[in-house]
Amino acid sequence: xxxxxxxxxxxxxxxxxxxxxxxxxxxxxxxxxxxxxxxxxxxxxxxxxxxxxxxxxxxxxxxxxxxxxxxxxxxxxxxxxxxxxxxxxxxxxxxxxxxxxxxxxxxxxxxxxxxxxxxxxxxxxxxxxx
Amino acid sequence: xxxxxxxxxxxxxxxxxxxxxxxxxxxxxxxxxxxxxxxxxxxxxxxxxxxxxxxxxxxxxxxxxxxxxxxxxxxxxxxxxxxxxxxxxxxxxxxxxxxxxxxxxxxxxxxxxxxxxxxxxxxxxxxxxxxxxxxxxxxxxxxxxx
Numbered sequence: 611x612x613x614x615x616x617x618x619x620x621x622x623x624x625x626x627x628x629x630x631x632x633x634x635x636x637x638x639x640x641x642x643x644x645x646x647x648x649x650x651x652x653x654x655x656x657x658x659x660x661x662x663x664x665x666x667x668x669x670x671x672x673x674x675x676x677x678x679x680x681x682x683x684x685x686x687x688x689x690x691x692x693x694x695x696x697x698x699x700x701x702x703x704x705x706x707x708x709x710x711x712x713x714x715x716x717x718x719x720x721x722x723x724x725x726x727x728x729x730x731x732x733x734x735x736x737x738x739x740x
Numbered sequence: 741x742x743x744x745x746x747x748x749x750x751x752x753x754x755x756x757x758x759x760x761x762x763x764x765x766x767x768x769x770x771x772x773x774x775x776x777x778x779x780x781x782x783x784x785x786x787x788x789x790x791x792x793x794x795x796x797x798x799x800x801x802x803x804x805x806x807x808x809x810x811x812x813x814x815x816x817x818x819x820x821x822x823x824x825x826x827x828x829x830x831x832x833x834x835x836x837x838x839x840x841x842x843x844x845x846x847x848x849x850x851x852x853x854x855x856x857x858x859x860x861x862x863x864x865x866x867x868x869x870x871x872x873x874x875x876x877x878x879x880x881x882x883x884x885x886x
Contacts, residue, residue: 625772631770634770635770637766638763638766638767638769638770638801639767639770639800639801639804640801640804640805641800641804655821664825664828665797665800665825665828666770666771668797668828669770669771669795669797670771670772672771672795672796672797673771673772673773673795676795676796681775682775682777682787683775683777683778683793683794683795683796683835684835686796686832687831687832688829688830688831688832689796689797689829689830690827690828690829690830691827691828691829692826692827693824693825693826693827693828
């Protein structure tokens, strides 16, 4: 079990989703909303291009928090996020976080997922078994 | 325009999803997880799981089907063209493993207006074949210009 202390930064998770990642995520998750997979549709509804699934980025946030706690999927007890900026394929996503508190064997971690200055997930809070 | 709030408290019929080993692996690969407990039965049982275990966020796969009818309900009357997924929370209980039969119920927790936006908050509660709670999700959708 990983030792987590308040104030510690968790290891950064860096992922660059390729052009077809949203297609694979759609297949894996069952969410085929065309704004994620069809550039013509996305542009027709006013988006710059296809955008990443918010829940995919939440999946990366869950992965970063779980790996910070040692990697056992049972470690992640709660994850709460707000989706803000839109995520783009073919752009690096950096998930970073800081341990806010550790109490009764549970650590609360503040997490952010961003592409450059664009915070796609903010005010995220993960609770893991420390 | 006043927002419609009649659907607060409304519940929708439960959906059931049988968790499969290959579907777990497919999801795990997409989010880049390489822990063998998500792919290999022996590794999963050696780690104390009943079978290959789903990553926590795999919950979207088995709980989302219950939410569909709630989001498209005429009484909820959400304007999809102006909707974004604003926030999400999951609280996990018993792990979901291959072979589990998971039942999910959806309920409308809140509908309210704030700063010209409509907030539609739904809850899903998923339980396994033994009646143990697997995950509880709170889904917040935001509609601009209500």
